[in-house]
Amino acid sequence: MLLMTACAPAPEPEPVAPVVVVPGIDPVTGLPVDLTPGLNDREPDTCHAADYQYLVGQTEAAVQAAGITRPTRMVSLGGIVSQEEYNSFRINFQLDATGTIVRINCG
Incomplete structure (x- = not known):
């Protein structure tokens, strides 16, 4: 009996439904995301x-x-950035634990 099942054709794979990304919906949680600029x-x-x-x-x-030539600031992982020192013209370089830049923003 075991030999007969080994010669049987392999079952056809089930079709996979395509992933649909809906704007304004977080694809992981399914919760709405505010898209207001x-x-x-x-x-x-x-x-x-x-x-x-x-x-x-x-x-x-x-x-x-x-x-x-603009003001810059390096922010290490877990570093605290005071809003009292906020400067919208300064470039913040966010660093990870290895000192690699992972994000750049103003502040």
Whole structure:
């Protein structure tokens, strides 16, 4: 009996339904996400952080080598950033535990 089942054709795989991404719905939780401009992103980009996104994945040395003339600040993993010191024209470089830039924003 065992030999007969080994020669049987393999069952056809079941079709996989395509994943549908709905704007305004978090694909993981299924909960609504507010898409109002400015609430989830800092607008406008007063410090021109978008110009330096190529530095993501680099180190602090790359920031120094880039010759940025605007005020900058390195924020280490878990570092506390006071809102009293907020400067919308300063570029913040968020670092991970290894000192690699993971995020760039204004503040």
